[in-house]
Amino acid sequence: xxxxxQSGAELRTPGSSVKVSCQVSxxxxxxxxxSWVRQAPGQGLEWMGGLTPIFGVSHxxxxxxxxxxxTADKSTHTTYMELTDLTSEDTAFYFxxxxxxxxxxxQGSLVTVSS
Amino acid sequence: xxxxxxxxxxxxxxxxxxxTLSCGASQSVSTNLAWYQQKPGQAPRLLIYGASTRPTxxxxxxxxxxxxxxxxxxxxxxxxxxxxxxxxxxYKEWPQTFGQGTKVEMK
Numbered sequence: 175x176x177x178x179x180q181s182g183a184e185l186r187t188p189g190s191s192v193k194v195s196c197q198v199s200x201x202x203x204x205x206x207x208x209s210w211v212r213q214a215p216g217q218g219l220e221w222m223g224g225l226t227p228i229f230g231v232s233h234x235x236x237x238x239x240x241x242x243x244x245t246a247d248k249s250t251h252t253t254y255m256e257l258t259d260l261t262s263e264d265t266a267f268y269f270x271x272x273x274x275x276x277x278x279x280x281q282g283s284l285v286t287v288s289s
Numbered sequence: 290x291x292x293x294x295x296x297x298x299x300x301x302x303x304x305x306x307x308x309t310l311s312c313g314a315s316q317s318v319s320t321n322l323a324w325y326q327q328k329p330g331q332a333p334r335l336l337i338y339g340a341s342t343r344p345t346x347x348x349x350x351x352x353x354x355x356x357x358x359x360x361x362x363x364x365x366x367x368x369x370x371x372x373x374x375x376x377x378x379x380y381k382e383w384p385q386t387f388g389q390g391t392k393v394e395m396k
Contacts, residue, residue: 219376219387233383274380275323275338282332
């Protein structure tokens with residue numbers, strides 16, 4: 175059974191960066207695309223960006239372009255999401271998800287941005 | 290980017306009743322559309338992909354249809370476990386996008 179296991183909660187100050195990991199068990203990074211989706215408190219789902227490791231190609235939502243980087247390490251079956259220049263508006267749960275449609279999701283990682 | 294608009298924002302339904310949720314796309318996504326259910330504190334759960342295909346673990350009371358720009362998710366007889374948030378998602382092109390969600394609440 176495929177499982178996506180994300181890193182734990184993070185507390186950051188405004189202007190800093192955060193890097194969240196998502197390790198795949200029961201599957202292989204490289205065969206499928208991966209996306210990162212976030213959800214601010216009480217808000218809906220927001221697609222941030224995605225990566226197709228086998229092609230090494232990443233795509234980002236316009237609002238995150240320039241401060242979001244999604245990468246993958248095929249040797250450890252892990253995908254990463256790094257977001258820079260954090261503000262309080264980046265406080266949210268961050269989810270990784272596998273595939274074109276998202277059959278498998280990570281459990282979510284809470285990132286809190288506060289001074 | 291493709292904008293998905295869901296309606297209604299909130300749907301009040303009694304257990305056993307039928308619920309119909311809509312998702313409209315600003316341009317054609319063909320059948321590259323998925324539906325998810327989300328409960329508080331949980332990751333979303335895939336209900337439908339390919340606009341109308343149900344994964345094997347999803348109950349048959351969930352059905353969906355549509356193509357192009359108009360899509361519908363139907364829950365034939367609502368059960369207590371079905372209350373929550375529902376989102377549509379297009380994966381026709383990058384950037385992928387979600388609808389703003391429909392809350393299905395108990396009447």
